[in-house]
Amino acid sequence: MTILRGAVIAAAVSIVLPFSSMAYSKEARTEQVRGHSAGKTCAKTGQTASKSSHAARTKRAGIKRTGAARAGRARTLAARDPSGLALTAGVVKPLADKAAEIVAACGARVISGVRHTRVAGTRTMSLHASGQAIDMRGNPACIYRHLQGWPGGYTTDYGRAQHVHISYGGREHGLRFAHGGKSPSRKASRNIQIARR
Structure with missing residues (x-):
């Protein structure tokens, strides 16, 4: 009887455990994303992460990427060809x-x-x-x-x-x-x- 009870408990744990770890990882991921958007330090790289794109940052900074960026690209292409x-x-x-x-x-x-x-x-x-x-x-x-x-x-x-x-x-x-x-x-x-x- 105890062997049967142990087998049932082991089966229940093996079924429930993956679901609980998925829930944990989903919550951890949500918290990690919240941390990034709040400007917290990334655990992997140690750098402050930002969700905003490069284009959005340059727009906020008032940098126009039209003339100089295109001229630089043209000079690079001309140097190669x-x-x-x-x-x-x-x-x-x-x-x-x-x-x-x-x-x-x-x-x-x-x-x-x-x-x-x-x-x-x-x-x-x-x-x-x-x-x-x-x-x-x-x-x-x-x-x-x-x-x-x-x-x-x-x-x-x-x-x-x-x-x-x-x-x-x-x-x-x-x-x-x-x-x-x-x-x-x-x-x-x-x-x-x-x-x-």
Whole structure:
């Protein structure tokens, strides 16, 4: 009888024990999370833990992560790839192919690819934001020679801007224009084929 009673107690303990340890670990985890959010020290690392994300902390601190962070990333990519073709990731395929052609033939480099920004002095989103524009620097005569017959748009004032803005699709498609087209002499004009219609 005592052997049977001992076996029943052992069976009951083996059934109840895992449930009680799960309840303990759940309570301990809840307390651990509460401790982290209160800024207490973590038992494992000995550091004060925080539940807030890096983005939330930078937002609270008033740090803007737009220009400097992107410029740093661009410099890093440029250091690894002097041609700048890494910056064409996310750019529409015809434009990326044209950039690769110009880099190979002219030794030019892509200085700007996809970046979320507006056209300078306006509230209009840049075609860079949608992956429809790039900026290139290099031998302007060679770059413009390779842009002959290009169905997209490009700027014609390399001497002033020190780069060529090349686009494919969107509002600049088929245009030849100067940067900052505010005055009538700088307004975008359609290429000859479109003007003859």
